Amino acid sequence: MATVRRVIILGSTGSIGTQALDVIAANPDRFRVVGLSAGRNAEELAVQAERFGVVDTALGADDSELLVRSVEADVVLNGITGSVGLGPTLAALETGALLALANKESLIVGGGLVKRVAAPGQIVPVDSEHSAIAQALRAGAPEEVRRLVLTASGGPFRGRSRDSLRDVTPRQALAHPTWDMGLVVTTNSSTLVNKGLEVIEAHLLFDVPYDRIDVTVHPQSVIHSMVEFVDGSTIAQASPPDMRLPISLGLGWPDRVAGVGAPLDWSTAHTWTFEPLDDEAFPAVRLAKKVGMASGTYPAVFNAANEQAVAAFHAGAIGYLDILETVERVVDAHVPSGELTRESLVHAEEWARRKADTLIAAR
Numbered sequence: 001m002a003t004v005r006r007v008i009i010l011g012s013t014g015s016i017g018t019q020a021l022d023v024i025a026a027n028p029d030r031f032r033v034v035g036l037s038a039g040r041n042a043e044e045l046a047v048q049a050e051r052f053g054v055v056d057t058a059l060g061a062d063d064s065e066l067l068v069r070s071v072e073a074d075v076v077l078n079g080i081t082g083s084v085g086l087g088p089t090l091a092a093l094e095t096g097a098l099l100a101l102a103n104k105e106s107l108i109v110g111g112g113l114v115k116r117v118a119a120p121g122q123i124v125p126v127d128s129e130h131s132a133i134a135q136a137l138r139a140g141a142p143e144e145v146r147r148l149v150l151t152a153s154g155g156p157f158r159g160r161s162r163d164s165l166r167d168v169t170p171r172q173a174l175a176h177p178t179w180d181m182g183l184v185v186t187t188n189s190s191t192l193v194n195k196g197l198e199v200i201e202a203h204l205l206f207d208v209p210y211d212r213i214d215v216t217v218h219p220q221s222v223i224h225s226m227v228e229f230v231d232g233s234t235i236a237q238a239s240p241p242d243m244r245l246p247i248s249l250g251l252g253w254p255d256r257v258a259g260v261g262a263p264l265d266w267s268t269a270h271t272w273t274f275e276p277l278d279d280e281a282f283p284a285v286r287l288a289k290k291v292g293m294a295s296g297t298y299p300a301v302f303n304a305a306n307e308q309a310v311a312a313f314h315a316g317a318i319g320y321l322d323i324l325e326t327v328e329r330v331v332d333a334h335v336p337s338g339e340l341t342r343e344s345l346v347h348a349e350e351w352a353r354r355k356a357d358t359l360i361a362a363r
């Protein structure tokens, strides 16, 4: 019989956080919440703390980091949105707890810094594609892996030309076809920046070079990603689009949590389709690969510029196509300086946000 795992949930008021609490509430014999954190929503945090009998809570990224350092836990689920999750990610790794990582930005931005602190197997991906790959990798040895194939839903604007996207509204960008998620990741899915970030995330998690990581568009979001092996076999992970499955695997890794999600229904006819990514209409994946290969502070600059541009788009300050144009211009202007350290990262991120803000103000 497995022991009850003590879990800290960072970003507990968000999409990932609330679904994690659903999983835990349904499995009290497997998990117990010992810490909760949010950004600003103190009211909801207090309700959650009361419901789960949690004493230790935190608001903001710095306090989330302190919470992780001061409360003993077996698993830390980082469900914070944005690169502000880097401090809590590093703190969780330093405690030796398992890190169930939804906050992809912290790994992408921290890159080598995060990898240096992480013990082998300490980071368990919660992002659906990377959870799928982690599951598929159980089917073969690392040297037998030829290629990773990430699936992308294609977002709400799949099939459209770049020109036709000029006047799309925030409301349209938030109409994700298959997933119900927070504002930033949903917007990033529409621009395909999310897939670009996920390619970098896959490279960092699984040590596969960029020229062996592909993206295919799969609008149904049922195949969550695939691993191609050297003998030509491809292992895909399939399940209805429901984040409670990868969240439960993140919390219980390497064990599965029974009954957490509905399985696929084979009694009705249905079709899964795949199509190539339209790089002209959606250049984000190409740009992200370039940034990932450049490594160092480039991924942090890419992400910070995108965070600024996404916020500006939702504030009505720029148009939809300006998001990626801003990111591209900031990346092009970046001059990396020396070794990757926490300080050089902070410096590069601050520079990227200022540069993006200047470009946004000039629109």
Ligand SMILES: NC(=O)C1=CN([C@@H]2O[C@H](COP(=O)(O)OP(=O)(O)OC[C@H]3O[C@@H](n4cnc5c(N)ncnc54)[C@H](OP(=O)(O)O)[C@@H]3O)[C@@H](O)[C@H]2O)C=CC1
Pocket: 010, 011, 012, 013, 014, 015, 016, 017, 037, 038, 039, 040, 041, 042, 059, 060, 061, 062, 064, 078, 079, 080, 081, 082, 084, 102, 103, 104, 105, 126, 127, 128, 179, 180, 181, 182, 183, 184, 185, 243
């Ligand atoms: N939602 C999903 O299905 C998926 C999400 N992800 C990734 O998971 C992460 C979370 O996404 P999602 O749950 O959708 O986002 P949400 O916007 O729904 O939730 C974000 C959470 O982070 C908290 N937060 C925001 N800023 C801070 C801060 N400065 N310090 C501490 N906490 C903060 C928010 O608190 P408050 O409510 O107080 O603002 C909230 O709890 C992202 O990295 C995303 O890319 C990956 C795959 C799927």
Ligand SMILES: CC(=O)[C@@H](O)[C@H](O)COP(=O)(O)O
Pocket: 127, 128, 129, 151, 152, 153, 154, 155, 179, 185, 188, 189, 190, 194, 195, 243
């Ligand atoms: C559920 C999840 O993991 C999201 O990151 C998802 O990938 C978004 O969908 P697309 O980016 O494929 O549109």
Ligand SMILES: [Mn+2]
Pocket: 127, 128, 129, 198
């Ligand atoms: Mn994903």
